[in-house]
Amino acid sequence: MNGFLIANKPTGTTSSNLVVFVRKRLPRGTAIGHGGTLDPEASGVLPLCIGRATRLFDYIIDKKKTYVAEIQLGQETDTQDATGQIVAEHAVDVGERELRAVLPRFVGEIEQIPPMYSAIKRDGKRMYQLARKGETVELEPRKCRVDAVEYLERTGENRYRIRVDCGKGVYIRTLCHDIGRALGCGAHMASLERTAAGIFRIEDALTREQIDGLSRTGGLEEALIPLDAPLGHLPAVHVGESARHAVINGNPLKQCWLNAPVPAETEAVRIYLSGEFAGIGKPEPDGSVRFRCMMLEVKP
Numbered sequence: 001m002n003g004f005l006i007a008n009k010p011t012g013t014t015s016s017n018l019v020v021f022v023r024k025r026l027p028r029g030t031a032i033g034h035g036g037t038l039d040p041e042a043s044g045v046l047p048l049c050i051g052r053a054t055r056l057f058d059y060i061i062d063k064k065k066t067y068v069a070e071i072q073l074g075q076e077t078d079t080q081d082a083t084g085q086i087v088a089e090h091a092v093d094v095g096e097r098e099l100r101a102v103l104p105r106f107v108g109e110i111e112q113i114p115p116m117y118s119a120i121k122r123d124g125k126r127m128y129q130l131a132r133k134g135e136t137v138e139l140e141p142r143k144c145r146v147d148a149v150e151y152l153e154r155t156g157e158n159r160y161r162i163r164v165d166c167g168k169g170v171y172i173r174t175l176c177h178d179i180g181r182a183l184g185c186g187a188h189m190a191s192l193e194r195t196a197a198g199i200f201r202i203e204d205a206l207t208r209e210q211i212d213g214l215s216r217t218g219g220l221e222e223a224l225i226p227l228d229a230p231l232g233h234l235p236a237v238h239v240g241e242s243a244r245h246a247v248i249n250g251n252p253l254k255q256c257w258l259n260a261p262v263p264a265e266t267e268a269v270r271i272y273l274s275g276e277f278a279g280i281g282k283p284e285p286d287g288s289v290r291f292r293c294m295m296l297e298v299k300p
Contacts, residue, residue, distance in 0.1 A: 001030055002051035003224030008205035009038050009046040011191075021208060022048055025215035035060050036197055041083055044194035045202050053227055055293050059268065059280060060230045063198030064147065066165050070190040071176040073099075073158040073183065080115045080173040081189040090185045092158045096151070099160055102182045103149045111141040112174045144169045159190060199230045227295055228270055228277040235263050236270040237281070237289060247273045250294055255287035262289060 009018050015037045023032050031054045035047035044067075049057055074092040077084030147165040155161050164172055173189040180187020195202040206214070206223065214220040238259040239247065246253060253271070255261070262269055262283040269289060271278045278296050281289035 001026060001221050001224065002053055003221075003226055004035075004053050004200070004230060005048040005050055005211070005220075005224055006200045006205040007046045007048050007211065008202065008207050009043055010208065011041050011043045014040050015046055018046060018208070019048065022211060025211065025220065026050065033057060035200075036065070038194060039081075039192070041081065042192040042194065044192075045197045045200050045205050046194075047197055047200045047230075050224060052295055052297070055295065056227065056231070056280070059234070059293075060198055061168065063230070063233075064165060064167055064196075065194060065198075066163065066196035067172050068152070068161060068163050068193045068195055069172050069176060070155055070159055070161050070192075071099075071179060071187050072190040073160070073180060073185050073187045075188055076177065076180065076186040077188045079188075080171075080177040082191065084188070088186055092185045094183050094185060096154060096160065098183060099179070100151045102179060103151060103162070105182060106149050106175060106179065107146050109143060109145055111143055112171055112178070113141050115171060115174055115177075142169065146170060146175070149175075163195075199232070200225075226277070231270055231280075234268050234270050234280070235266055236272060237262060238272045238275070241274050244273060247271070247278055248296065250291045252284065252291075253281065253289045258287075258289065261287065268292065 005022065007018055007022065009015060015034050019032055019034050023030070026032060031049075031051055033049045033054045035049055035057060038044065038046055047060065072082070073094070074090055075086050076088040078087050145167050147167070148163070150163040152161040152163055164170070164175065172192055176187050176189040193202070211220065214223055237253075239253055239257045243253060243257045246257075266283050269281050269283060271281045271289065271291070273296070276296070278294070279291055280293040280295075282292045283289055
């Protein structure tokens with residue numbers, strides 16, 4: 001079994017636990033990993049790499065993600081989300097109009113100070129490990145990019161739902177915290193759902209119950225997304241049967257074997273052998289392509 005499975009991770013479970021759940025429903029020895037961690041209290045899209053898809057992790061992890069978050073105004077917590085202890089409360093004299101007005105400030109290249117309760121390492125220890133011991137570390141602001149922040153609706157007293165499009169490295173709970181500071185009343189992230197990660201969408205995601213049902217009926221393999229499906233952002237090069245021996249052995253592919261020149265300044269390309277996805281390659285200065293990731297099953 002080789003491909004990607006889109007899981008809909010529920011709140012209250014870790015990404016690793018969901019991987020274990022699915023592994024038990026795969027043929028023995030099948031490799032599996034996830035394509036981007038979700039916090040235990042977050043839900044939504046968790047791409048699972050099955051079989052040879054685990055080799056493609058580096059090529060899917062940085063893709064744009066979409067989150068729907070609830071922001072609770074008036075309360076700040078030590079974790080910047082609803083799992084933490086309230087450390088400050090403020091009267092709220094702002095509403096939808098003020099929230100809409102402040103959101104554009106957080107679009108584009110912004111700086112965030114990562115939360116203490118994060119997996120960032122300092123001197124070999126995770127920040128959340130230090131935070132649980134009551135220790136604090138002064139962290140430097142980090143640049144990140146937010147492509148869009150959209151107001152959606154009011155969901156309760158001083159609580160609103162927003163949609164965020166962003167890349168890797170953005171802390172949505174820190175974004176909510178910073179929005180609260182900008183409004184002058186403080187805030188924390190009340191809930192979070194990831195609705196998209198690259199091409200993977202929540203509409204296509206499978207619950208644990210659905211995954212379990214498919215494994216019992218033998219339909220799990222049919223639910224897998226092809227290996228090259230999330231790699232459409234990479235240019236494709238094709239070689240014919242005459243190059244099969246070189247491809248199978250992972251040899252550099254000469255420029256004359258390729259169906260077209262590799263686009264300039266391209267860092268990686270998809271390689272196809274007679275129409276079959278063969279792997280990922282790195283263009284060389286002489287126009288050839290050298291394999292970085294072999295996806296064909298080479299039989300002895």
